[in-house]
Amino acid sequence: MKAAPAPTGPYGLMAEFDRPDDLVEATRRAYEHGYRMMEAYTPFPVDGLAEALGFRHNRIGAVVLIGGVAGGLGGFFMQWFSAVIHYPVDIGGRPFNSWPAFIPITFEMTVLFAALAAVVGMLGLNGLPRPHHPVFNVPRFALASRNRFFLCLQARDPLFDAEGTFRFLEESQPKAISVVPF
Amino acid sequence: MSVSTNMIAEGELRLRLDRFQWWALAAGGLGLFLSLAAWSLWPEQFWPSYLVAYVFWVGLALGCMGLTMLHHLVGGSWGLVVRRPMESGGMTLLPLALLFVPLALGLSQLYPWARPEEVAHDPQLQHKSLYLNVGFYLVRTVGYFVIWLVFASVLNRLSSDQDRRADHRPSGKLQWLSGPGLVLLFLTGTFSAIDWLMSLEPHWSSTIYGCLVIVGEALATLAMMIAVVVFLSADQPMAEATTPDRLNDLGNLMLTFTILWAYMSFMQYLIIWCGNLPEEIPWYLRRTRGGWQWVALALSLFHFFLPFFVLLFRESKRQSRLIVQVAILVLAMHWVDLIWLVVPASSDPASPRIPWVELPLSLVAMLGIGGLCTAFFIGHLKGRPLIPLNDPHLNEVIEHAGGLGQR
Numbered sequence: 290m291k292a293a294p295a296p297t298g299p300y301g302l303m304a305e306f307d308r309p310d311d312l313v314e315a316t317r318r319a320y321e322h323g324y325r326m327m328e329a330y331t332p333f334p335v336d337g338l339a340e341a342l343g344f345r346h347n348r349i350g351a352v353v354l355i356g357g358v359a360g361g362l363g364g365f366f367m368q369w370f371s372a373v374i375h376y377p378v379d380i381g382g383r384p385f386n387s388w389p390a391f392i393p394i395t396f397e398m399t400v401l402f403a404a405l406a407a408v409v410g411m412l413g414l415n416g417l418p419r420p421h422h423p424v425f426n427v428p429r430f431a432l433a434s435r436n437r438f439f440l441c442l443q444a445r446d447p448l449f450d451a452e453g454t455f456r457f458l459e460e461s462q463p464k465a466i467s468v469v470p471f
Numbered sequence: 472m473s474v475s476t477n478m479i480a481e482g483e484l485r486l487r488l489d490r491f492q493w494w495a496l497a498a499g500g501l502g503l504f505l506s507l508a509a510w511s512l513w514p515e516q517f518w519p520s521y522l523v524a525y526v527f528w529v530g531l532a533l534g535c536m537g538l539t540m541l542h543h544l545v546g547g548s549w550g551l552v553v554r555r556p557m558e559s560g561g562m563t564l565l566p567l568a569l570l571f572v573p574l575a576l577g578l579s580q581l582y583p584w585a586r587p588e589e590v591a592h593d594p595q596l597q598h599k600s601l602y603l604n605v606g607f608y609l610v611r612t613v614g615y616f617v618i619w620l621v622f623a624s625v626l627n628r629l630s631s632d633q634d635r636r637a638d639h640r641p642s643g644k645l646q647w648l649s650g651p652g653l654v655l656l657f658l659t660g661t662f663s664a665i666d667w668l669m670s671l672e673p674h675w676s677s678t679i680y681g682c683l684v685i686v687g688e689a690l691a692t693l694a695m696m697i698a699v700v701v702f703l704s705a706d707q708p709m710a711e712a713t714t715p716d717r718l719n720d721l722g723n724l725m726l727t728f729t730i731l732w733a734y735m736s737f738m739q740y741l742i743i744w745c746g747n748l749p750e751e752i753p754w755y756l757r758r759t760r761g762g763w764q765w766v767a768l769a770l771s772l773f774h775f776f777l778p779f780f781v782l783l784f785r786e787s788k789r790q791s792r793l794i795v796q797v798a799i800l801v802l803a804m805h806w807v808d809l810i811w812l813v814v815p816a817s818s819d820p821a822s823p824r825i826p827w828v829e830l831p832l833s834l835v836a837m838l839g840i841g842g843l844c845t846a847f848f849i850g851h852l853k854g855r856p857l858i859p860l861n862d863p864h865l866n867e868v869i870e871h872a873g874g875l876g877q878r
Contacts, residue, residue, distance in 0.1 A: 374616065381747065388742050 299324075300471050301425035301443040303430070304456050304463035310337040312438035315461035316341040319442060322457065326446035330424070349410055356406020357399045358377040363396025365391055427467045441469060478856035484706035485853070492849040499842025504754070504834040510573075513828060517836075518577040519817070520829050524807045524836035525574060525668060527691075528844050530684070530805075534692025537685075540649035549720035552712050553696045554859050556703070558630055559851040561623035563844040568616045570840055573830050575612075578605055584673045595674055603670055611666055612751055615659045622652050636862050642863050655836050662683045671816035675754045677743070683735045684812075688716030690728035691805040694798035696719050701791045705858065712858055715789035722788030725801065729782065733775040753820040758811060761824040766811050774804040804838065 306312040309331060316329055320343050329338055339345075366393040373380070377385045412418070424430050424441055433439050440463075442454055451468075458466050480488055510517045521840055535557040541556075542550035578585040582604040583596065590596045596603070625648065632641040661681030669680050677683075697718070702714035743751045778797050787793045814829050 361623065383747075389737075389741050 360402025502839025530688030
């Protein structure tokens, strides 16, 4: 493994909430205050949370489109190359470039590559799979898969300073605030 | 809720519907009068044009019935705004049954198997004459209409019962009826497509043809219903019920049928093109030469690719302006598709050409039949609540969404 520069200070501060609405409200406050480097963790999808985090557009559609177009062009090219250039065979007097016969494979390759691009692009864009994450250093974070709602403001945010951010989070009246160590 | 409880069109909407109905009636009368003139001037070219227009409007009525029954079977919020227009659309089979009568006079102009002198020296036609003869053709057509009209009126009566009664008995009956009804509709739809359209070229056959025609009709019906719903949604009660989410659902259905239509059209072409058999290929030779190849190209571009790419985007399905434009494009291309299926049938495969005189003739017939159907449709729709508020399945959906206006 490459030696990464040892980070100083914590990964961030994490507030814990009992109810999803409180989490959404706190997230919205943090966003309005200017925080951008933050993540929210919930046991189930919470309506409005993505909007509160400022997460409006994702690029998965473009990735899938590129994958589909590449698959379709590649699929057609393979058949055209083998039937016209590499090994032309006269079949019942049909033209070598019998494009109608190439369409089913072209279509299948479009779907296949669009689907693969969707999976790979999704993993690439959301940074999964990830065996370990600093938030797991907080023991109470295990509750995020049960009945607690967490908001983590990360230290790499330019607005972050340990004391000020702690006080800012306190104003949302969370159940607890934990320091997330690396 | 700020809408009148009986949900019947009133006020500004009523006025607009009255005005539209009057215009449709006038256009229908004018169109039929011009059709009569066209028939006396160009009897040979008139019948294919009339058949195109006739099948276009019958297809919409059948599509309405099919989608109504589909909704009774599977439910869903999308049916809330289109149920009543679709039920009224099914009832237009009543004037359409009468409009078949002139077609019965032109059979020998349209179908080679209906010309005795042609059958006399064609062994294949003699072989097929057990099925393809004028008497049996008319009996079958009467049979289709009897079945369709019985289903259309029963669906409407039970749906009206549903509005008035508190119990769920009519809803149960509707659901029970819709399963077998859909099967029967598919069979009669297939056979009517074979009789009316495929037998124009009696030497040719394609097993996917009935499905292809039915899918095209369902697609055109969805397009027409989107246009109707957006027209009605300028006023209450439809304004509140026509949410972006419901337009999105209808747009998704239209996308599905667009893909299905393209799939079936291409599969038929691919199989016949690959086989390249002398009894099959003339059907495509007639339709890909002498100018028709541009029509075929336009069909693939504007009946499939353009609507497909526009409807892929979520935003384009949620804006009523844009989705109505797509719907009108789909309807226009469905008409072109029917012209492409019907008009080249009588031409010589070696040198087909586009008979341009058919275009105004077909427009006139479309105006005549369409005007009458539209006037009948509006007259039927005006008398009934525009939203089936007593449907238990729909009520579940509405309650789950927290009201009429939300998802």
